[in-house]
Amino acid sequence: MAAATSFWIRWRVRVGYPVALVYLALARPTTRSLMIGGAVGVVGLAIRACAAGHLRKHQALAVGGPYAFTRNPLYFGSVILAAGFVVAGASVWAAIVIAGYLALFYPAVIRREEAELQEHYGEDFKRYASAVPLFWPAFQRFGPSNGAEKFSAQLYRRNREYQAAVGFLVGIALLWARMRWLP
DSSP states (O other), rough: OOOHHHHHHHHHHHHHHHHHHHHHHHOOOOOHHHHHHHHHHHHHHHHHHHHHOOOOOOTSSSOGGGOOOOOHHHHHHHHHHHHHHHHHHOOOHHHHHHHHHHHHHHHHHHHHHHHHHHHHHHHHHHHHHHOOSSSSSSSOOSSOOOSSSSHHHHHHHHHHTTHHHHHHHHHHHHHHHHHHHHH
């Protein structure tokens, strides 16, 4: 199981580039789809940014901010971001490519990370996992809101989340160019 999960984690990024090229070839963006999809994508970016500003990788179990509502706010934000690209691309085939990629890689990666967190944080993670949903956010927050969980721009930068924003802007620019020059 660990070897299979490791395979999916290792190939997630490598496969992502050709998937992006296929998506771009299949996309049929319009001005309207770019605007709506871009707005949806910004929501996904905001969720990811908020999560990154609360994540102290390998130092502490993240349970504040968006982690109080879902154990995987980065992946949840990524799915919203991908939904933005699906809308922006305005193509059922492009949407199928994106959905297939997410369905193939995300479950394995999430399982692997859950196992690592369980191993590292033991009972603390078990308690957290029993109270907070794996993916879809709950409407009830985990634990008290004591203000100690404020967003940290330093963590955002250390986690290099700005790369997602750059990637999003490049993706939207490529879709715009696709619309403009390759109808």
